Amino acid sequence: MSTPTVTDVSPQTLREWMAQHQDLAVIDVRSAAEFQSLHIKGSYNVPLNLLSEHTEDLVSRLGERVVLVCHSGVRAEQARQRLATVGLESAYVLEGGASGFADAGGDVVRGASRWDLERQVRLVAGSLVLAGLVGGKFVSPKLRTVAGIIGTGLTFSAATNTCAMGKALSAMPWNRAAVEPTATSAIQQIPARSE
Structure with a gap:
C-alpha cells in the first residue's frame, strides 16, 4: 500500500x-x-x-x-x-x-x-432560491422553477468542480476594481x- x-x-x-x-x-x-x-x-x-x-x-x-x-x-x-x-x-x-x-x-x-467571490456566489444563489420560493407562493407557482434551476446549477458545480455563477460574478464591475x-x-x- x-x-x-x-x-x-x-x-x-x-x-x-x-x-x-x-x-x-x-x-x-x-x-x-x-x-x-x-x-x-x-x-x-x-x-x-x-x-x-x-x-x-x-x-x-x-x-x-x-x-x-x-x-x-x-x-x-x-x-x-x-x-x-x-x-x-x-x-x-x-x-x-x-x-x-x-x-x-x-x-x-x-x-x-x-466580499470574497465564494461569499458573493452564496448570496446570489440563496437570494434567487428564496425569491423563487416566495414568488412561487405569492405570484405564480411557475416561479419555483428558479429554485430548481439554481439547485441544479449548484449540483452541477459541485460535481464538475466549476462555478459558472462565480465566473459571471467575477466579471461584475465591483469585482473588476483591480x-x-x-x-x-x-x-x-x-x-x-x-x-
Missing part, C-alpha cells in the same frame, strides 16, 4: 518555509480584486484562468517549492492538479487560504475590503528559477 501524497500545507509550516527557503514561490490564484483586498506578503497573483491557459510558461519559472493560495482551497487545488499535468507535482495548497495565514499571524498586505493581470505581467513578475 502506497503512502498518499500530502498536498496541503499549514499556515505555520508556510511561515517557516518563508523564513528558510529563498526558492519558495507563493502563487495566489484568486482574482486581482480578491488579491488586492488581502494577500500574503511576497506572493504572486496568477489568477486560475491565466494559470490554466499558460501552465507551461509558469512552470518554466517555478522551482520545486510552490504553495498555491485561494480562499477555501478549491481553486488552489485545481491549480495544483493543472501544474501536475505538466510535471510540477511538488506544489502545495495552503490550508485556510490567505485569511487563514493572516489569522495564524502571517505577514499579509491588506487593501480595500471586498486591474486583472495579463499572462505576461502575471508570469514575468515571478523571478526565473536558477538552474
Whole structure:
C-alpha cells in the first residue's frame, strides 16, 4: 500500500518555509480584486484562468517549492492538479487560504475590503432560491422553477468542480476594481528559477 501524497500545507509550516527557503514561490490564484483586498506578503497573483491557459510558461519559472493560495482551497487545488499535468507535482495548497495565514499571524498586505467571490456566489444563489420560493407562493407557482434551476446549477458545480455563477460574478464591475493581470505581467513578475 502506497503512502498518499500530502498536498496541503499549514499556515505555520508556510511561515517557516518563508523564513528558510529563498526558492519558495507563493502563487495566489484568486482574482486581482480578491488579491488586492488581502494577500500574503511576497506572493504572486496568477489568477486560475491565466494559470490554466499558460501552465507551461509558469512552470518554466517555478522551482520545486510552490504553495498555491485561494480562499477555501478549491481553486488552489485545481491549480495544483493543472501544474501536475505538466510535471510540477511538488506544489502545495495552503490550508485556510490567505485569511487563514493572516489569522495564524502571517505577514499579509491588506487593501480595500471586498466580499470574497465564494461569499458573493452564496448570496446570489440563496437570494434567487428564496425569491423563487416566495414568488412561487405569492405570484405564480411557475416561479419555483428558479429554485430548481439554481439547485441544479449548484449540483452541477459541485460535481464538475466549476462555478459558472462565480465566473459571471467575477466579471461584475465591483469585482473588476483591480486591474486583472495579463499572462505576461502575471508570469514575468515571478523571478526565473536558477538552474
